[in-house]
Amino acid sequence: MNPTAIEARFICRFPGFELDVDLKLPGNGITALFGHSGCGKTTLLRCIAGLQQAQGQLSVFGTPWQTDTLFRPVHQRPLAYVFQETHLFPHLSVRRNLTFGQRRVPAEQRQIRFDDAVSWLGLAHLLERMPARLSGGERQRVAIARAILTSPRLLLMDEPLSALDQSSKQEILPYLERLRDHLAIPMIYVSHSTSEVARLANHIVMMDNGRVIAQGPLQETLARVDQPFRLEEDAGVLVQATLDALDEPWHLARFSFDGGSLWLRQDPRFRHGDQARIQVLARDVSIALTEHRDQSIQNLLPARVDHVETDVTPGTTLVRLLAGNTPFLSRLTSRSAAQLALTPGQPVWLQIKSVALVD
Numbered sequence: 001m002n003p004t005a006i007e008a009r010f011i012c013r014f015p016g017f018e019l020d021v022d023l024k025l026p027g028n029g030i031t032a033l034f035g036h037s038g039c040g041k042t043t044l045l046r047c048i049a050g051l052q053q054a055q056g057q058l059s060v061f062g063t064p065w066q067t068d069t070l071f072r073p074v075h076q077r078p079l080a081y082v083f084q085e086t087h088l089f090p091h092l093s094v095r096r097n098l099t100f101g102q103r104r105v106p107a108e109q110r111q112i113r114f115d116d117a118v119s120w121l122g123l124a125h126l127l128e129r130m131p132a133r134l135s136g137g138e139r140q141r142v143a144i145a146r147a148i149l150t151s152p153r154l155l156l157m158d159e160p161l162s163a164l165d166q167s168s169k170q171e172i173l174p175y176l177e178r179l180r181d182h183l184a185i186p187m188i189y190v191s192h193s194t195s196e197v198a199r200l201a202n203h204i205v206m207m208d209n210g211r212v213i214a215q216g217p218l219q220e221t222l223a224r225v226d227q228p229f230r231l232e233e234d235a236g237v238l239v240q241a242t243l244d245a246l247d248e249p250w251h252l253a254r255f256s257f258d259g260g261s262l263w264l265r266q267d268p269r270f271r272h273g274d275q276a277r278i279q280v281l282a283r284d285v286s287i288a289l290t291e292h293r294d295q296s297i298q299n300l301l302p303a304r305v306d307h308v309e310t311d312v313t314p315g316t317t318l319v320r321l322l323a324g325n326t327p328f329l330s331r332l333t334s335r336s337a338a339q340l341a342l343t344p345g346q347p348v349w350l351q352i353k354s355v356a357l358v359d
């Protein structure tokens, strides 16, 4: 992950609402702006784009886009904006919609090749189609390809999947993952869907009522015991792992990460060598002081206690543990935690009752 590439500080007031944020965002990957409806995600995105005038400062890769004395208008900010609605030109084919975006940039300044954008978004077989004959998901893929072909330094996406039905959403997610992994520019992605964020984001900015309540790399931020996200039942971690062994007779696949491995039910979408994100909820992780093999749980991991937060809710303790460098959370009753007398640094065994591939 690049060090801070985007620094933004904005104050923007509407009757009954104030956005007051200070952000430092990385220079690649997907940053999710996440929070309930009305918390200010779109307003923040519009401030970054220069579509909303606000007090503050913004610099992108060291170039000031806004200072106390300067405000670059939107057409002078090298960014692309993808909305819920695609706004394709209905009278132009997919190819001509795409070249329209690309032609706005002089040939010598183009950063992204036409064929790459077409291939990342799986559009080769659709190039001669008219937009009216595309599905919602295909239309959104064309809109994203058109946006990146303008060679932006920054890609802003405001709930790009929210107008799509569930199956179109599922269909488009792998393309967004591919973009995240290939595109060298940062993407800021507004969403209030936990599953989209879990699957796509590298970095997260959690907002509440116009303020940032947590920001940082996704995996680390989710593993905070102070739970700025207040996910409660859904508190847990995401583990980035690689499929490195199959146990065909038992239909199991092993996913390994820094600190151990987990066995999951085989999923035909994942092959040997593939990377996946695995969700492990705090309520599915229990802690033992010794290695018990005489029980049904298959996923046992040696780990050490990192931090114990008692009474996150009355009677509940949240424990942060490290298996290698990979954080896990375990939610226990405070009585069990007291009986185990857990202390930072203590070696323990994690018993993981349930794990799920994020999709």
Ligand SMILES: Nc1ncnc2c1ncn2[C@@H]1O[C@H](COP(=O)(O)OP(=O)(O)OP(=O)(O)O)[C@@H](O)[C@H]1O
Residues within 6 Å of the ligand: 014, 015, 017, 035, 036, 037, 038, 039, 040, 041, 042, 043, 044, 192
């Ligand atoms: N131009 C405006 N004039 C007055 N109030 C506005 C304006 N734009 C947004 N607001 C208010 O600012 C607050 C934040 O709105 P915003 O659209 O940024 O939230 P959001 O987190 O993107 O919500 P959603 O997820 O529903 O899109 C809301 O209370 C909204 O009513």
